Amino acid sequence: MQETNMQESVPILVSYLNSLTDINPSWSCQNDAHEKYHHSNTFSNLLGHEYSTTKNLEIQRSNNVVDKPLFHEVSNPTAHGSLKIEYSPAFGRYLVASRDIDAGDVVFREKPLVLAPKAGTGPTCLRCLKILEDPWEGCDGCGAPLCSSACPGDGHSADECKIVARLGLRGCKDVSLVKMLNVLLTPLRTLLLLKNNSAAAEIVAALQSNKEVRRNLQIGHYIEEHIVGTLQKRLNLDVKSDVVHHICGVFDTNAFEVSVDDRRRGRALFPLGAIMNHSCLPNTQHWFTDGVLIVRAVTDIAAGESITNTYTPMLLGTRGRAAHLAATKLFRCACKRCLDPTELGSHVSSVSCRSCRSDRGSDSRSLVVPPDGALKDWQCLKCQKRMPDVAVETMIRAANSTRSRVPSNDLEALRVTSDHLRMMLGKRHYITLEVRYALMNAIMKQPLQDIKDDDLEKAVEISGELLEIASLIDPGFSRFRGLVLLARIQASTEKLRRTCGYAPPCNGTPHQSELARFTEEEEEEENE
Numbered sequence: 182m183q184e185t186n187m188q189e190s191v192p193i194l195v196s197y198l199n200s201l202t203d204i205n206p207s208w209s210c211q212n213d214a215h216e217k218y219h220h221s222n223t224f225s226n227l228l229g230h231e232y233s234t235t236k237n238l239e240i241q242r243s244n245n246v247v248d249k250p251l252f253h254e255v256s257n258p259t260a261h262g263s264l265k266i267e268y269s270p271a272f273g274r275y276l277v278a279s280r281d282i283d284a285g286d287v288v289f290r291e292k293p294l295v296l297a298p299k300a301g302t303g304p305t306c307l308r309c310l311k312i313l314e315d316p317w318e319g320c321d322g323c324g325a326p327l328c329s330s331a332c333p334g335d336g337h338s339a340d341e342c343k344i345v346a347r348l349g350l351r352g353c354k355d356v357s358l359v360k361m362l363n364v365l366l367t368p369l370r371t372l373l374l375l376k377n378n379s380a381a382a383e384i385v386a387a388l389q390s391n392k393e394v395r396r397n398l399q400i401g402h403y404i405e406e407h408i409v410g411t412l413q414k415r416l417n418l419d420v421k422s423d424v425v426h427h428i429c430g431v432f433d434t435n436a437f438e439v440s441v442d443d444r445r446r447g448r449a450l451f452p453l454g455a456i457m458n459h460s461c462l463p464n465t466q467h468w469f470t471d472g473v474l475i476v477r478a479v480t481d482i483a484a485g486e487s488i489t490n491t492y493t494p495m496l497l498g499t500r501g502r503a504a505h506l507a508a509t510k511l512f513r514c515a516c517k518r519c520l521d522p523t524e525l526g527s528h529v530s531s532v533s534c535r536s537c538r539s540d541r542g543s544d545s546r547s548l549v550v551p552p553d554g555a556l557k558d559w560q561c562l563k564c565q566k567r568m569p570d571v572a573v574e575t576m577i578r579a580a581n582s583t584r585s586r587v588p589s590n591d592l593e594a595l596r597v598t599s600d601h602l603r604m605m606l607g608k609r610h611y612i613t614l615e616v617r618y619a620l621m622n623a624i625m626k627q628p629l630q631d632i633k634d635d636d637l638e639k640a641v642e643i644s645g646e647l648l649e650i651a652s653l654i655d656p657g658f659s660r661f662r663g664l665v666l667l668a669r670i671q672a673s674t675e676k677l678r679r680t681c682g683y684a685p686p687c688n689g690t691p692h693q694s695e696l697a698r699f700t701e702e703e704e705e706e707e708n709e
Contacts, residue, residue: 187273190387194274195386197452204233204290204473263288264488266456266648273389275458276488281481285658287489288465288476294381298363299438300448303356304426305363307341309334310447315354324351326359326527340373341366348415358399361411367436367448368408368428372420378606384452390430391511392423404429414472432508449474459510460489460504462525467662482655495655497620498530499551518654522550527653529614532573533607537564548607549573580605580612587616592636595620614650617643618665623669629675637676644669 263286265279280286298305304313306328307320308674320337325347327337348362375382395401409425412418435455436448451474454467465488467476482488492510493502499519506514518524523531531548547564551573558567580602587598599620602613622645624636632640644665651662 187389188268190574191266191268191274193387193602194452194456198264198266201289201291201453202485204292208210264453270333272458272487276453276456278482278484278486278488280484282478284478284480286478287480288482289453290476291451291474292472293451293474294384295367295374295432295438296439297367297370298447299363300367301362302446304359305447306332306445307337307366308332309336310441310445312444312446319351320345322346323348324353325362327482338373341369344416344418352488361407365408365411365416368412368425368434369416370423370448371428371432372454385428385431385450388431388435388450388452388455391434392426392430394511395424395430395433399597400433400475401426430438437467437469437474439474440584441469441472454490457490457511458487459492459506459514460487460516461493461514462493462516462654462656463491463498464657465490477658479659480543495651495659495661496611499524500530501611522553525648525653528609529611529650529654531607532559532568532576532610534564534566536559536566537561548567557645576605577610577612580610582615584612587619589619590623590626592620592623595623607648609650615645618647619646621665621668625671628672632672634676634679636700637672638681640668640672641676644672 194342244508263278263280263282263702265277266274267277268274278288296310298307298310302312303317304317304326305311306313306317307325308327309332311328311332313326313328318329319325320327320331320342322339322342325337325342325345325348333652345362348358348365350358350362371385375385392401404426408429409420409422412420412425432448432450435452436450437454438446439449440446449469454474454476457476464480464482465476465487466477466479467474467490469475476490477490493505495536497505499522502519506512528548528550531550533546534549537547547560547561548563549561549568551559552570556570558569559573560567560702583598583601587594589595599613601615602610602616606613621640622638624632648662648669651659651665655661
């Protein structure tokens with residue numbers, strides 16, 4: 182497969198964008214109707230209406246993640262809705278807002294072109310992506326894992342079944358062989374799609390794969406030996422090595438991890454989502470629900486502004502994000518957060534100065550800030566003393582190792598580690614913040630009536646710190662800020678009830694169960 186030239190591929194992607202009107206119906210509404218709808222049904226107005234204190238005393242939300250979203254999308258009635266595709270030599274193809282978009286509005290919806298289990302995972306139902314435990318059923322045709330013979334999912338086609346049968350899974354419960362199957366399924370399902378759908382073949386060819394660079398890396402050698410070799414020799418497929426490298430590169434560069442529900446997970450290719458520019462300060466976030474990717478604005482987006490998504494965890498420091506992007510996406514980010522050594526004043530990469538602080542972490546300027554390049558000395562903002570880069574990095578690696586050994590549900594271990602890291606790195610460093618976030622979640626997962634007074638106070642304290650950081654590096658209607666606000670409201674309300682005796686008690690439903698579910702999903706995504 183010959184990868185289409187980036188600039189030449191723009192018409193292909195525009196044509197694909199035009200095909201999405203069936204799941205973005207408001208793109209085709211009339212201008213005057215849009216203006217009336219837009220001003221009365223923005224996210225903020227709907228939020229105020231739905232959660233009015235005179236209407237609902239308690240926010241009721243379903244624990245079913247595949248429920249339809251509460252707020253309807255608001256889109257401009259142009260041929261391409263709120264979007265247009267542009268090209269530049271610096272960014273390649275990227276999405277741009279064709280009108281002003283309010284924070285909270287749905288920017289676009291998109292169905293997956295290809296959906297498959299995550300590479301290397303254990304037994305996963307090939308039809309519905311449910312993560313399986315022993316014992317699991319084998320497909321009657323090929324022996325591959327299914328949650329049941331009556332599974333209503335449609336992910337495992339008859340053509341796929343015939344090919345997978347050659348792998349020899351019938352009667353076999355070898356988990357290593359199942360993991361290899363999950364590695365093969367992404368390119369296999371894509372190959373079957375391309376064989377039967379010429380339009381899909383054009384779209385996949387138009388997506389960036391970085392295959393020529395990747396061929397000389399370790400991942401390229403792995404693909405050639407374990408994926409191309411298995412497809413050609415063991416499954417007897419007449420497939421070219423170049424095509425497989427492109428498909429694997431497209432997925433590794435562009436695919437999204439998706440959660441269908443608490444037990445069904447995979448990765449999917451969304452061509453429109455794939456061409457959103459990356460930013461460590463993104464203006465959108467996305468959800469996968471009812472089999473559709475929903476991209477929503479978290480901040481106001483002006484007409485002509487790039488639509489951005491992030492490929493890195495929000496709390497991760499600049500060097501960690503850079504290493505992740507270089508290894509997985511093969512580019513270096515130059516957003517304003519990455520270019521600022523203080524990370525927009527959040528100082529999540531800075532460490533506490535051991536020379537000038539009288540009370541550890543008490544002076545906000547007693548911080549040693551990273552340099553603008555590797556191997557340069559770090560310098561304290563207050564006393565101007567320097568620390569060698571190797572010394573700081575050694576300390577950060579030690580702290581990271583300490584954090585990785587702490588179970589996310591061990592309250593006492595999280596308390597001790599949190600205090601240790603505050604002394605070691607300071608209260609603003611991202612490793613300290615990650616542990617304190619885990620500590621807050623562990624506290625709030627308990628039934629409210631069982632939480633100790635000191636822990637309630639700790640949850641309020643931590644939530645305040647996290648909201649201060651989030652206002653700088655994760656502003657707007659972000660999921661992280663919502664979860665922290667929810668925990669803060671729960672803890673503050675229960676604290677008020679105990680202190681004053683007049684606030685209504687919260688029994689942990691539905692807020693607490695929802696908070697626990699979302700935080701568990703976040704922990705799993707971090708591990709992925």
